[in-house]
Amino acid sequence: MAAQSHLIDLDRYPVHQNTTKAYKALLKQVRADLEKDGCSVLKGFLTQAGVKALCKEADAVSGHGHKSFNRTNPYFSKDDPNLAPNHPARQFFERSNAFISADNFKPSGPLRLIHDTKGFDGFIQDCLQEKQFYRYADPLADVIVNMAEEGNGFPWHFDTNNFTVTLAIQNAKSGGAFEYAPNIRTGGENFEEVAQVLAGTSDKVTSLNLEPGDLQLFRGRYSLHRVAPLRGTRPRYVAIFSYVDQPDMVGAPERTKQLYGKVLPIHIERAGLRADHYLD
Numbered sequence: 001m002a003a004q005s006h007l008i009d010l011d012r013y014p015v016h017q018n019t020t021k022a023y024k025a026l027l028k029q030v031r032a033d034l035e036k037d038g039c040s041v042l043k044g045f046l047t048q049a050g051v052k053a054l055c056k057e058a059d060a061v062s063g064h065g066h067k068s069f070n071r072t073n074p075y076f077s078k079d080d081p082n083l084a085p086n087h088p089a090r091q092f093f094e095r096s097n098a099f100i101s102a103d104n105f106k107p108s109g110p111l112r113l114i115h116d117t118k119g120f121d122g123f124i125q126d127c128l129q130e131k132q133f134y135r136y137a138d139p140l141a142d143v144i145v146n147m148a149e150e151g152n153g154f155p156w157h158f159d160t161n162n163f164t165v166t167l168a169i170q171n172a173k174s175g176g177a178f179e180y181a182p183n184i185r186t187g188g189e190n191f192e193e194v195a196q197v198l199a200g201t202s203d204k205v206t207s208l209n210l211e212p213g214d215l216q217l218f219r220g221r222y223s224l225h226r227v228a229p230l231r232g233t234r235p236r237y238v239a240i241f242s243y244v245d246q247p248d249m250v251g252a253p254e255r256t257k258q259l260y261g262k263v264l265p266i267h268i269e270r271a272g273l274r275a276d277h278y279l280d
Contacts, residue, residue: 173232
């Protein structure tokens with residue numbers, strides 16, 4: 001635990017001690033946050049040394065990030081001319097960022113060490129109260145870093161995974177707030193509300209300014225969200241740990257190609273095997 005205790009503030013967040021009062025109190029608070037609006041933020045989850053180590057690692061592999069500048073809809077799907085022109089699935093927005101895929105991070109590096117910390121997965125599962133709980137099996141996407149530079153940020157979208165766990169590593173000079181409309185897809189696609197968010201007329205949008213070292217648990221498959229436009233030359237780094245409710249799940253080929261610039265045989269082999277029926 002020596003390396004992990006150097007990276008995570010385990011005194012404040014004892015994820016490795018699930019029988020203690022401190023753990024149970026932390027669990028109660030996170031669950032309450034998630035019940036309220038599908039989002040919980042653990043401020044200062046990392047130590048300053050942990051933040052510095054992750055920044056250094058991200059900088060070292062930033063050149064391997066797949067940069068893309070294109071137009072996407074909230075579902076990362078292709079245009080469907082059979083739908084009405086104003087349908088949310090036909091609303092496309094500029095996207096400019098990069099994903100540093102999981103195959104760039106060494107098992108001995110700080111990002112993997114944090115993910116492999118004793119009790120980390122169990123803590124996340126306890127917070128989410130999920131009986132079916134697995135690490136994302138995608139070799140390109142189980143642990144990644146999102147790198148966003150000055151530009152349009154990441155437009156409104158839903159996540160492929162039921163829940164997303166992120167660590168803020170480095171912020172841009174300005175901009176880059178995390179904005180989300182909670183739980184608008186829990187009872188179905190809810191296209192009407194999605195359309196309002198896209199049009200800027202929804203009253204359900206919350207804005208968060210995450211700081212380096214903050215851990216965020218987010219129900220991104222059900223809550224429409226985006227990263228607001230960024231300004232300045234310093235990139236915004238956010239690590240993403242992904243968990244799902246089915247074993248052996250990987251990303252869809254179309255979306256994988258968009259995000260990481262490549263597709264592996266496993267993505268082709270397991271295409272279309274999801275249990276739900278959402279558009280993405």
